[in-house]
Amino acid sequence: MTAPGQPGQLAAGEPHPGMPTYLGMPSFPDAARIAVADSQLRANLTHATHTIRAKRAGAVAELADWEQLRQAAKAIKDHTLAHLDTYLLRLEENVTRAGGQVHWAQDAGEANAIVAGLVRAAGADSVVKVKSMATQETGLNEALAADGISALETDLAELIVQLGHDRPSHILVPAIHRNRAEIREIFRTEMPDAPAGLTDDPPALAAAARSHLRQAFLSAQVGVSGANFAIAETGSLVVVESEGNGRMCVTLPRTLISVVGVEKILPSWRDLEVFLALLPRSSTAERMNPYTSTWTGITPGDGPENFHLVLLDNGRTSALADPTGRQALRCIRCSACLNVCPVYERVGGHAYGSPYPGPIGAIISPQLRGIADPVDASLPFASTLCGACYEVCPVAINIPEALVHLRAKVVDAKREKNFSPERVAFTLSGRVLRSPRLLAAAQRAASASRRVVARKGRIRLLPPPLSGWTETRDAPVPPPESFRAWWARTRGNRS
Amino acid sequence: MRIGLFVTCLTDTLYPDTGRAVVAVLERLGHQVDFPAAQACCGQMHFNTGYRREAVPMARGFTAAFGGYEAVVTPSASCASMIREYYPALASEAGDAGLARAVAEVAPRTYELSVFLADVLGVTDVGAYFPHKVTYHPTCHGLRMLKVGDAPLRLLRAVRGLNLTDLPDAEACCGFGGTFAVKNAEVSAAICADKVAAVRQSGAEVLCAADNSCLMHIGGALQRQRSGVAVMHLAEILARTEETR
Incomplete structure (x- = not known):
């Protein structure tokens, strides 16, 4: 455990045990190549992302002051992050005053050890869980299992993922890559108490999950949650969900443990109002969130008797040290950027090698984990830079700007190391493209080669690395003369 | 000027x-x-x-x-x-x-x-004539970074003889993304496939955009498929007059 207010203990780029269960994932291009070939996955994703996308656009269009709300949210988050030490200490003070206990975890290993210790101290060997990104990040379930503690995911989609021995592929809809026929199959084979004759009718599937979970809720001694927001002025936590299962997890067990990233903090309840307007419309396209649970420490005779808050750094303070990259810490995990992303729509979440997929994942994972691993070095390049993510982001994270910033970090980190054909190509092309004389010479060479490289007026095959292009697209045939040459020939006397 | x-x-x-x-x-x-x-x-x-x-x-x-x-x-x-x-x-x-x-x-x-x-300049009618069915793809950097709005469409609507037809899901990216098309060629091709399908669904003879990079991408796929749909930069349509062709 470490004290708060000591940011930057991990240098950017240093290997980081931040997400232990995701170690050794393939790089994005390799994983994506396999994903785009999966027709079932493509069909599921196209249907789901287009449905949510259209609903969100409708819900957002209803608010005339959306842009002002968005700018307010950005300002609140930026202010809070700039004074994170102050607000964290205030939160700790108020949680403690309300009867809770605060623990500080520098990384995933510390967070998991704290939780395991608390579960054992409560005399339990199982926990029920509210959907939580932070505990996916730390690999808590796997760490608890290694300690002989079983963890039951109670969010319907997380349950589907857990029963399917699978990983979440979307921040809000973790089983978005599954359709209802696949879910029925998972329940039939993995849920011992699945009713006979279970159909793939969504209400029937939900009812099966409901009865499966109910007994666990009533007998659980320990609940584990994350939080969407932590309010410093009163030491209160807020969980936003749409099933009610989360509320049962945070109210029924005797002990509640919440694992929360340090960036989830808000100064006051007034600030929360802005986010409760932005989050549901951005994520589920709802005007108001169905189940918003808030609690402050413990209340005798009502809810948990013991409350523990584990505040998690796990790379966040090193991200905070980067003026361009730190905007990613404003993220409220709404997943609007995933639903509009042309790349996510085709490959799904697993290819991103992280619990944080899609455009936001491509800027969060390399900042939390560093860029030493091949998957983290490839993530900033997993985007066409189309900007649809920035357009929908409710906290105005300029994801394209952060992506190109992180690309430069990846390139610069490799500069002094091993030989790279790409770097040679970019160095040489850089020399040509900044020199009108060399560019003109290259254009003359291209024009001279046009009859050699083109067959019947088309280029259908180029050597690697451009072969990926010509696999599905013709390449342009160089013209007889460049614009520059035409201008010099016809109007040279004027320029 | x-x-x-x-x-x-x-x-x-x-x-x-x-x-x-x-x-x-x-x-x-x-x-x-x-x-x-x-x-x-x-x-x-x-x-x-x-x-x-x-x-x-x-x-x-x-x-x-x-x-x-x-x-x-x-x-x-x-x-x-x-x-x-x-x-x-x-x-x-x-x-x-x-x-x-x-x-x-x-x-x-x-x-x-x-x-x-x-x-x-405040000019939308540049004196162009182009008697063809055209659809317009708003490229991402124009749409979301530069925010060109409907300027290209206003220019196209003023072209004599031009039949402007809607492109389904027009604001979706074509998947080019510069070096993305090489680094993640399969994903780029998958995104492009949907754009090409939309172009063909529009029934246009000509796909117009204000960026040759995106047109190189979509046009390369249209040509590979022998779709018969031509791609033209906005400037080339605006340059056509009754006299030129």
């Missing part, structure tokens, strides 16, 4: 017809067009791929070539957004105060062609 034409390295090298079309349209409207021969590449490909250091001399080259013009016009929303949106940051990052001053002078006067025509 004395206008400097920034033709862009891609159009210069591979699509000179677009450059000639820009000259034709601007001269038809009575403006003097210069092509400063000192121009080369804006550096966007290097910048967007992480080679920022290599992009700095290109930014210097651009500002040196185009200092002093009343307006710099380019047939690429993507290159215009590089200059307008990212040059200031690039200059300050490089710690080059001279470059920062030059950027502050030239970047705000650098316009994408459709914005220059429709919003700066």
